[in-house]
Amino acid sequence: MNKKENSSNGLSRRQFLGTSAAAGMTIAPGISLMSVAEAKPLDTAVSSDQRWGMLIDTNKCAKGCTSCVDACNTENGLNTGDEQLSRQGQKAQWIRKVDLRDKTTGHEVSLPLMCQHCENPPCVDVCPTGASFKREDGVVLVDKHTCIGCRYCMMACPYKARSFIHEELLNQVEDVPRGKGTVESCTLCVHRIDEDTNKQRDPACAEACNTAGHKAMIFGDLKDANSELSKQLKKHSSKAIRADLKLNPGVRYRGI
Amino acid sequence: MKYLRMMLAMLTVVLLSSTTVLADVPSPTIPKGNAEKCVLPTDEMRVNHMEKILHQRDKTMHDGVRTEQFSFKKCINCHVVKDEAGKAVSYKDERHFCNSCHTYAAVKIDCFDCHASTPNSRKKTSAAGGKH
Numbered sequence: 001m002n003k004k005e006n007s008s009n010g011l012s013r014r015q016f017l018g019t020s021a022a023a024g025m026t027i028a029p030g031i032s033l034m035s036v037a038e039a040k041p042l043d044t045a046v047s048s049d050q051r052w053g054m055l056i057d058t059n060k061c062a063k064g065c066t067s068c069v070d071a072c073n074t075e076n077g078l079n080t081g082d083e084q085l086s087r088q089g090q091k092a093q094w095i096r097k098v099d100l101r102d103k104t105t106g107h108e109v110s111l112p113l114m115c116q117h118c119e120n121p122p123c124v125d126v127c128p129t130g131a132s133f134k135r136e137d138g139v140v141l142v143d144k145h146t147c148i149g150c151r152y153c154m155m156a157c158p159y160k161a162r163s164f165i166h167e168e169l170l171n172q173v174e175d176v177p178r179g180k181g182t183v184e185s186c187t188l189c190v191h192r193i194d195e196d197t198n199k200q201r202d203p204a205c206a207e208a209c210n211t212a213g214h215k216a217m218i219f220g221d222l223k224d225a226n227s228e229l230s231k232q233l234k235k236h237s238s239k240a241i242r243a244d245l246k247l248n249p250g251v252r253y254r255g256i
Numbered sequence: 257m258k259y260l261r262m263m264l265a266m267l268t269v270v271l272l273s274s275t276t277v278l279a280d281v282p283s284p285t286i287p288k289g290n291a292e293k294c295v296l297p298t299d300e301m302r303v304n305h306m307e308k309i310l311h312q313r314d315k316t317m318h319d320g321v322r323t324e325q326f327s328f329k330k331c332i333n334c335h336v337v338k339d340e341a342g343k344a345v346s347y348k349d350e351r352h353f354c355n356s357c358h359t360y361a362a363v364k365i366d367c368f369d370c371h372a373s374t375p376n377s378r379k380k381t382s383a384a385g386g387k388h
Contacts, residue, residue: 045319179370
């Protein structure tokens with residue numbers, strides 16, 4: 001392209017395109033050719049214009065580090081000592097560290113595993129009451145108001161991502177209601193991502209991973225081509241765990 | 257006509273006597289909220305608060321709408337009752353705002369099986385941390 005090809009108002013074609021892409025091409029008030037991907041205001045419903053997802057780089061994830069797990073427990077009020085009678089394996093766990101070892105080469109990887117927020121979630125398919133559902137923006141949740149605690153979803157989930165609460169709880173965090181007799185799992189910290197446009201925050205696990213300096217977890221909007229997440233996904237090869245099930249998870253991994 | 261008048265008189269007597277009975281039961285003492293006024297006039301809230309909370313519940317759960325007017329969290333924060341030590345009382349305590357009326361009306365609620373019954377807002381670790 002000829003670099004001298006400047007328009008009359010002093011903007012080069014490239015500059016002009018750059019500005020309009022950032023601002024969204026507005027052709028008339030209220031009508032735009034392209035909406036800018038951004039967080040929603042507090043009073044609007046979530047929409048399928050977004051799909052929240054995550055990219056986890058197992059090469060950066062440190063073996064033995066549990067920053068993400070600890071942050072998740074604190075953020076969501078898990079394991080606060082309420083579950084006294086439950087065995088360790090019965091206690092709520094929304095995110096866990098998994099260590100893998102290649103038997104042939106001896107290569108080891110460590111990765112965090114949680115609800116993969118599938119596009120076609122089996123937990124939603126099997127739920128008899130409609131309590132297990134997928135939000136418009138791709139977040140898979142349990143509506144505990146309708147959950148009867150049958151645990152079909154726990155059996156259907158290939159990632160073993162869900163927990164059941166066996167005991168009466170007292171120390172819930174106000175943003176995260178949890179109670180006996182219901183199933184729960186990672187919510188991608190909906191209470192954080194639903195915040196008003198400028199106050200929106202990453203899920204606690206991704207934030208903690210960044211704070212710990214590993215930067216192995218990138219959270220963002222899969223449908224926004226300009227998000228850091230989409231850029232990284234485009235640039236690097238990544239995999240869905242159990243891609244053979246064709247669930248199209250919102251969480252993808254590098255280095256496995 | 258005479259018969260009707262007699263019926264009416266009897267009905268009045270019955271009604272009057274029932275009010276006397278009601279007056280004998282001590283009215284619940286409802287603790288005041290901490291804000292200047294409630295999100296709706298008190299009379300309306302007394303009758304319809306459950307509808308408002310229910311509506312907001314589904315909007316929050318499924319649509320991610322977290323506006324403050326009928327937010328359950330906000331109810332709890334404003335209607336907190338503190339004990340002698342200055343600590344907020346939980347729903348296990350009969351002085352809890354919701355209990356003050358629900359015990360009187362004998363209406364059992366299960367909100368607090370899952371929801372926190374005392375305010376426990378924590379400091380946000382970092383604001384606007386995400387680049388989406």
